[in-house]
Amino acid sequence: MDARFASARQVADAVLFEGYVLYPYRASAAKNRMRWQFGVLAPPAWAPAQGEHTFQRTEVLLEPRGAATLDLELRFLHAQRRTVQQARGEGAFEEVAELHLPDRVLVPWDEGTEERVTVSVAVSELVGPGAYFPFSRPARVEIEAVLDETGRTVGRLVRRTERVCGVLRVSATELEGPYRVLKLTAEVENTSPWAPDEGAATREEALPRSLVAAHLLLGLSSGSFLSMTDPPEWAKGAVAACENRHTWPVLAGGPGRADVVLSSPIILEDHPAIAPESAGAMYDATEIDEILALRTAALTDEEKREARGTDPRAAAVIDLADSMPPEVLERLHGAVRGLRDITGEPMAQDPQALFRPQTPWWDPAGRDPVDPAPDHVTVEGVRVGVGSRVVLRPGLRRTDAQDLFLQGSTAQVEAVLHDVDGGVHLAVTVDGDPGADIRREQGRFLYFQPDEVTPVEPA
Structure with missing residues (x-):
């Protein structure tokens, strides 16, 4: 037994x-x-x-x-x-x-x-x-x-x-x-x-x-x-x-x-x-x-x-x-399990290697040159992309208490990301955040959808 x-x-x-x-x-x-x-x-x-x-x-x-x-x-x-x-x-x-x-x-x-x-x-x-x-x-x-x-x-x-x-x-x-x-x-x-x-x-x-x-x-x-x-x-x-x-x-x-x-x-x-x-x-x-x-x-x-x-x-x-x-x-911070091949190409012997590219995924230099996803999005008739300034307007229907504290804050767009369902997300760093440089280095941003920001027109 x-x-x-x-x-x-x-x-x-x-x-x-x-x-x-x-x-x-x-x-x-x-x-x-x-x-x-x-x-x-x-x-x-x-x-x-x-x-x-x-x-x-x-x-x-x-x-x-x-x-x-x-x-x-x-x-x-x-x-x-x-x-x-x-x-x-x-x-x-x-x-x-x-x-x-x-x-x-x-x-x-x-x-x-x-x-x-x-x-x-x-x-x-x-x-x-x-x-x-x-x-x-x-x-x-x-x-x-x-x-x-x-x-x-x-x-x-x-x-x-x-x-x-x-x-x-x-x-x-x-x-x-x-x-x-x-x-x-x-x-x-x-x-x-x-x-x-x-x-x-x-x-x-x-x-x-x-x-x-x-x-x-x-x-x-x-x-x-x-x-x-x-x-x-x-x-x-x-x-x-x-x-x-x-x-x-x-x-x-x-x-x-x-x-x-x-x-x-x-x-x-x-x-x-x-x-x-x-x-x-x-x-x-x-x-x-x-x-x-x-x-x-x-x-x-x-x-x-x-x-x-x-x-x-x-x-x-x-x-x-x-x-x-x-x-x-x-090791407790996270692990990758259950990877499956969807491309038909041979998979790496070490699955974790797929997530350790030479160029970090958040670095624009690491972008696939044939990636059809655009690197900008139009918000209220204004082209918003990397480096754009926006005002944060978190939506009440899908936000949390932490985001609500950022209501009205200005931020800089660090990346425009597209998910597999066609959704668009803006990765931003908040102006005045003393840890902004560390966030950029580690690729840890805050994320908002286009209808949750208002573009700031350049001076």
Whole structure:
């Protein structure tokens, strides 16, 4: 099972920890007060009244071959509540809001421990009523001593984990058609018996009894799954009849593979992959590695101390940002993928070489002499080209707040560009911009359409 899921596990890990701790990675940050937004399956006595889900259902089509075996792996986080206690002498401890150490500040926090439920069953045994796999994780209390640099006990961390129970139901139905196709149904449900006391229980009370970021990995020993987003023509009707609740199944593993499915609470495409340029997990929902790395490195020393004490994963992010070499950070700035030949000419061995011409693309000397696109445009009866002066009049229907600040500013046209749809764009530098020379050197301009400028007649 592990070998079959190995290539998909990296993406599954990202799903498991999606939004686990958000920048600036401190427990005191407002955005880290409301934890875990994806794939939470809450206890049945609490969830319906609060609009939360207790179950998720995955339905996919598969074409098994021979005596195929289905491997399933349910993964989720089990929230455990961590409190901080300070030593008061004679073996006594007192709960505190903060415990200051030289390298970190320990604070109360809900940690997530990874849990797995693994099942292997013959596909033939699933046709009909199917199979039923209950599971549970016990309540427990763990105590970790906190020592100072001399080895003296200055406090302790107390972690309390509540009991959580659930069930995994799997069944298959053979469909009529030209090929042997089964519809597989896999349901994950939280069956924890916990019920809140009289009065409305809070989400914080329910989370330790919940399956957090729950998702499934499905693997076939022989045969293949059908894509649920791009099925073959003959299977589109059967795919449309599948009912997926609170989850989204996609083909996982490398391109061309169809023996593994990742059913995720987050919408993904078939064969999702982590960008090879990513140096490590940032744990921030909808993360952008370059921005997060730069902003994390810019945190103050005190902010980094609190982040390190918030969670070991947050501490790893701080260490990653502080130690990231410039060449690794540079790779995060962008990459070219998926180039395809549209000219019929042989493509370069190094696709990036296509974007490293001897003459920069923004330099007029680099213009293709047979390019039919004109280097000027007529605006209000005036010929506007490179070197022309214009007044900026950003259009309200397609602009942003930054452009609105430039309303009425004068600027110089640096280039007249044409896109593949026939649109015309004016690249400009704003008069009085102290960075105008740098923008020209790097080819980083502001862009406006012809109807967003007014020509300035030459004196």
